[in-house]
Amino acid sequence: MSNQENSRDTIPGQEKEFTIIIDANSFIYTEKKISYEKVVELAGVPVGENTMATVAYERGEHGKSGNLVIGKPVKVKEGMLFHVESTNRS
Numbered sequence: 001m002s003n004q005e006n007s008r009d010t011i012p013g014q015e016k017e018f019t020i021i022i023d024a025n026s027f028i029y030t031e032k033k034i035s036y037e038k039v040v041e042l043a044g045v046p047v048g049e050n051t052m053a054t055v056a057y058e059r060g061e062h063g064k065s066g067n068l069v070i071g072k073p074v075k076v077k078e079g080m081l082f083h084v085e086s087t088n089r090s
Helices: 003-009 036-043
Strands: 018-022 025-029 051-058 066-068 081-088
Touching (some): 018 036, 036 051, 036 081
Parallel strands (some): 018 081
Antiparallel strands (some): 018 025, 051 066, 051 081
16 A cells, blocks of 8 residues: 555544444444454454354445455445354364
8 A cells, every 4th residue: 555545544534434233233433444353353253263253244335245254354334234143163
């Protein structure tokens, strides 16, 4: 990322708040992107050696929906929905 892009993300007064919904709970989120790890953390789903989480999203950029995966954050949009489910590793 260039310094110009980075500085655009941090201009005072330009912070935007987004309301996102994770498993029917509302959260105010201020970053432009959200990661799998952050959604799982906010959902309060325990993950460990034998469990992991599946994260699906709806109402993303351009109306997209899909699954959120480790290492691939998505752009946050107002009213975005996330569904987090604990699963066993197989």
